[in-house]
Amino acid sequence: METLDFDLIVLGSGIAGMTAAIHATNAANGGIKIAIVTKLHAMRSHSVSAEGGISGVLYPGEADDSINLHAYDTIKGSDYLADQDAVEILVKNAPKEIEFFDHIGVSWNRDDVGRIQQRAFGGMSIPRTAFAQDRTGFFMMRALYDELTQMKNVFVFHENFAYSLLIERGRFKGIFVLDLATRAIRLFRAKACIIASGGASRVYDFTTTAHSSTGDGIALAYKAGLPLKDMEFVQFHPTALIPSGILITEAARGEGGYLLNKDGKRFMEDYAKSKMELAPRDIVSRAIITEIDRKRGFKDEESGLGYIQLDLRHLGRKLIDERLPMIRDMSIKTLDVDPVKEPLPVRPAAHFTMGGIHTDIEGRVMIDEKKSAVQGLWAAGECGCVSVHGSNRLGSNSLSQCSVWGRITGLAAAAYVDSLGGAPLDKVSADTCKREELKITNLLDSDGSVNPYDVKAAMQKTMGELVYVYRTLNGLRGAKKIIGELKKKFKDIYIKDKGAVYNTNLRDALEIDNLLELADAIVSCAINRKESRGAHALVEYPKRDDTNWLKHTIVYKTHGGVGISYLPVKITKWKPEPRVY
Ligand SMILES: Cc1cc2nc3c(=O)[nH]c(=O)nc-3n(C[C@H](O)[C@H](O)[C@H](O)COP(=O)(O)OP(=O)(O)OC[C@H]3O[C@@H](n4cnc5c(N)ncnc54)[C@H](O)[C@@H]3O)c2cc1C
Numbered sequence: 001m002e003t004l005d006f007d008l009i010v011l012g013s014g015i016a017g018m019t020a021a022i023h024a025t026n027a028a029n030g031g032i033k034i035a036i037v038t039k040l041h042a043m044r045s046h047s048v049s050a051e052g053g054i055s056g057v058l059y060p061g062e063a064d065d066s067i068n069l070h071a072y073d074t075i076k077g078s079d080y081l082a083d084q085d086a087v088e089i090l091v092k093n094a095p096k097e098i099e100f101f102d103h104i105g106v107s108w109n110r111d112d113v114g115r116i117q118q119r120a121f122g123g124m125s126i127p128r129t130a131f132a133q134d135r136t137g138f139f140m141m142r143a144l145y146d147e148l149t150q151m152k153n154v155f156v157f158h159e160n161f162a163y164s165l166l167i168e169r170g171r172f173k174g175i176f177v178l179d180l181a182t183r184a185i186r187l188f189r190a191k192a193c194i195i196a197s198g199g200a201s202r203v204y205d206f207t208t209t210a211h212s213s214t215g216d217g218i219a220l221a222y223k224a225g226l227p228l229k230d231m232e233f234v235q236f237h238p239t240a241l242i243p244s245g246i247l248i249t250e251a252a253r254g255e256g257g258y259l260l261n262k263d264g265k266r267f268m269e270d271y272a273k274s275k276m277e278l279a280p281r282d283i284v285s286r287a288i289i290t291e292i293d294r295k296r297g298f299k300d301e302e303s304g305l306g307y308i309q310l311d312l313r314h315l316g317r318k319l320i321d322e323r324l325p326m327i328r329d330m331s332i333k334t335l336d337v338d339p340v341k342e343p344l345p346v347r348p349a350a351h352f353t354m355g356g357i358h359t360d361i362e363g364r365v366m367i368d369e370k371k372s373a374v375q376g377l378w379a380a381g382e383c384g385c386v387s388v389h390g391s392n393r394l395g396s397n398s399l400s401q402c403s404v405w406g407r408i409t410g411l412a413a414a415a416y417v418d419s420l421g422g423a424p425l426d427k428v429s430a431d432t433c434k435r436e437e438l439k440i441t442n443l444l445d446s447d448g449s450v451n452p453y454d455v456k457a458a459m460q461k462t463m464g465e466l467v468y469v470y471r472t473l474n475g476l477r478g479a480k481k482i483i484g485e486l487k488k489k490f491k492d493i494y495i496k497d498k499g500a501v502y503n504t505n506l507r508d509a510l511e512i513d514n515l516l517e518l519a520d521a522i523v524s525c526a527i528n529r530k531e532s533r534g535a536h537a538l539v540e541y542p543k544r545d546d547t548n549w550l551k552h553t554i555v556y557k558t559h560g561g562v563g564i565s566y567l568p569v570k571i572t573k574w575k576p577e578p579r580v581y
Contacts, residue, residue, distance in 0.1 A: 016381025050137025391534025
């Protein structure tokens with residue numbers, strides 16, 4: 001097996017990964033050899049599809065905005081499960097990150113005097129989301145990629161799939177990678193690694209995310225025995241087009257869009273009178289599903305999906321073309337509906353993984369809930385749970401999280417590499433390499449009777465039906481049983497394509513295996529948490545229960561299945577209070 005050696009591996013090339021690589025490079029004055037390993041072409045990373053913007057207080061004092069208010073909004077939005085010390089780091093640093101992206105060439109929308117404009121987002125008291133039309137992620141990614149291509153110390157391995165994380169005696173050693181173009185298997189060794197591999201929303205079928213959002217990095221950590229945090233909290237974005245799941249950004253409501261039921265009523269007045277359509281996503285999603293369940297929604301005859309309408313007509317063509325051109329274009333192309341003339345049919349879709357790899361406030365990957373970290377391993381972006389979103393993320397806080405912890409982890413990893421000086425890389429035994437090689441060859445040789453895509457479809461259907469916006473204990477237990485059976489079935493799959501060049505059949509099987517592990521973790525944590533908080537709405541326990549459940553869930557993969565323990569939430573200034581909007 002070929003071995004490639006680096007100082008630092010960045011696993012993932014979205015906004016978190018590229019930001020980390022750039023800051024690590026700058027901190028080391030270019031004297032650090034970095035591999036970016038990414039299963040896609042770097043510029044196809046899911047971050048390119050981020051639409052509405054990035055949060056950060058650019059104009060403190062104006063309209064009474066302040067860093068403290070951004071923190072308060074985020075913590076209240078999280079239903080008090082976010083760690084408040086981490087939130088304080090997020091909000092203090094977010095403005096600096098927006099400025100950084102300005103310097104590297106993001107074309108923010110600006111007002112008449114040239115200041116960066118900020119738009120309203122759900123759960124935010126003040127408009128504080130900077131944006132580049134409704135293609136913010138694309139513009140940020142393009143600027144990052146331009147920077148990176150000028151850095152001679154950074155080597156990007158496009159279309160290379162990491163399938164195993166090697167940690168020995170609490171220390172990161174390397175990752176095993178499948179080259180999708182040739183099926184070559186390589187060991188990448190390094191002193192340090194930053195996992196920035198994105199979220200896992202593809203455990204669901206009806207989702208706003210790319211097909212690549214399969215949570216591989218989270219699953220790799222989990223399979224390596226590392227704990228995950230708060231996996232029960234999956235964000236459902238209220239406004240995804242039916243039947244595709246294509247996102248209509250929250251900015252559409254930030255710009256003034258209405259949600260209407262079939263009686264033409266702006267029903268959010270019954271659920272969040274003061275915020276209306278700009279209540280946090282968990283609340284709006286529950287409101288939509290309640291309307292549909294109470295027969296006040298619409299039904300799409302072809303897909304059978306219930307929906308409500310997002311009406312933008314009153315915003316006018318000029319504003320829509322200036323600030324929301326992409327969603328207009330996508331609605332026309334995919335549905336033949338022009339939001340300038342007609343309301344859009346939408347319902348909640350899986351969108352964001354609030355849980356993830358358990359890290360401390362510096363993004364260090366933890367071994368357990370007792371503050372011991374893996375040496376040389378960090379996680380940043382959506383795959384990591386630091387936790388700033390708690391049980392419900394506010395829109396536009398993810399891009400700030402990716403940027404802030406991209407920088408923090410990049411700087412920390414560079415300092416760690418520097419501290420090791422010229423120490424040689426750890427040896428990896430031939431037995432380990434053989435074992436890892438066999439994982440791929442055995443999978444490729446699979447000749448069972450089960451189609452892996454059927455397993456994936458059944459898992460996604462189960463998650464969509466039983467682990468959606470509202471959950472019941474019976475439904476969750478049923479889901480746990482089905483996922484368990486699917487995991488067993490998966491052992492008997494066949495891989496039809498035995499070829500070496502772009503064997504997507506093989507890659508898909510690796511991804512499905514990861515998704516099954518994460519679906520199991522999500523369902524197990526959801527059964528365990530006997531309260532309703534943020535995105536976890538459990539019908540039998542409809543109230544938040546701070547006495548028993550103001551704590552993070554920590555979940556481990558064990559021989560018997562899933563092990564759960566807890567970690568206290570860090571409260572600094574904001575005592576939990578009723579969450580009313
Ligand atoms: C449609 C949409 C719009 C959004 N809009 C906004 C917004 O306006 N504002 C906001 O704050 N948030 C938004 N979000 C959320 C936000 O876009 C994401 O949370 C964020 O972009 C995640 O970035 P990331 O760098 O963590 O990971 P990603 O951008 O998902 O990148 C993951 C990377 O990991 C790599 N990878 C994964 N698995 C492997 C593997 N096995 N081997 C090798 N490489 C691997 C991938 O190739 C990719 O490069 C939106 C989400 C969606 C779905």
